Amino acid sequence: MIKRTGIFGTAGFYALAVFFLALFGFPFILTLFMAFKSMPEYMTGNFWGFPHKIYFGNFQRVLFSPFHVYFFNSVFVAGFAVLLTTLISSLASYAFAKMKFRLSGFVFLLFIIGMLIPIHTTLIPIYQLTKSLRLTDRLVGLITPYISIGLPVAIYIMTTFFKEVPNSIQESAFIDGASPLRIYWNIMLPISIPAISTVTILNFLSYWNEFIYALTLINTSSRRTLPLGMRDFYGVDAVNIPAVFTTILVGSLPVILFYMVAQEKVINGLSAGAVKG
Secondary structure (H helix, E strand, C coil), X not given: CCCCCHHHCHHHHHHHXXXXXXXXHHHHHHHHXXXXXXXXXXXXXXXXXXXXXXXXXXXXXXXXXXXXXXXXXXXXXXXXXXXHHHHHHHHHHHHXXXXXXXXXXHHHHHHHHXXXXXXXXXXXXXXXXXXXXXXXXXXXXXXXXXXXXXXXXXXXXXXXXXXXXXXXXXXXXXXXXXXXXXXXXXXXXXXXXXXXXXXXXXXXXXXXXXXXXXXXXXXXXXXXXXXXXXXXXXXXXXXXXXXHHHHHHHHHHHHHHHHHHHHHHHHHHHHCCCCCC
């Protein structure tokens, strides 16, 4: 066990941990408090404190609104986009890491350069392309742009992981008569679960919270994703702030639960390849 001394002693270490816990946990606590406040209580100036009286009307308003439609639209779009991004990136990364072919380094570099391009600079070209394919105002039309957004980071993480896998595993499978596709499916894919978990979580967070592309490509109310649907709680003359916080709380629960389940594999995937040895 590492002994902490001086300024980084035990007391200082835990004080720093509590500070960061309060810093990063405060937005969630504030959202939780606000979800149980009524609009009149909010208007009296009780913004930061505990609710004087537990109020469930915000949850009733959210659950009896088209919230469930927006929720399942987001599940459909984010789910399929994550699935396809993971499949495509794992196949490409296996080729980059374990299969030598002409221009492989150049093609991999193109994907890495994609990480440097601000995604919103591609909004107009993607809108024009989607419109020409007659995919505007359709949930399927959101999936393809989302995949293009998530591929560069996914390929970088997966390729780094695959490069750390010993070549002897692949060579032994070749000797036994396994094809490259079988090696990928039966060997490489199962042992890359930490990297896949990392890619899945990062892209799911990005797709679930994405707003600009959904706002540009979706027009019909019944096809809105959750970030677009939250605007229903913005009135013409006033905004129901507690209801908005309730929507944020309910909409963020799937992401929080998903991360809690997969956090260990995410950490392992992010640290894969950091230390050789």
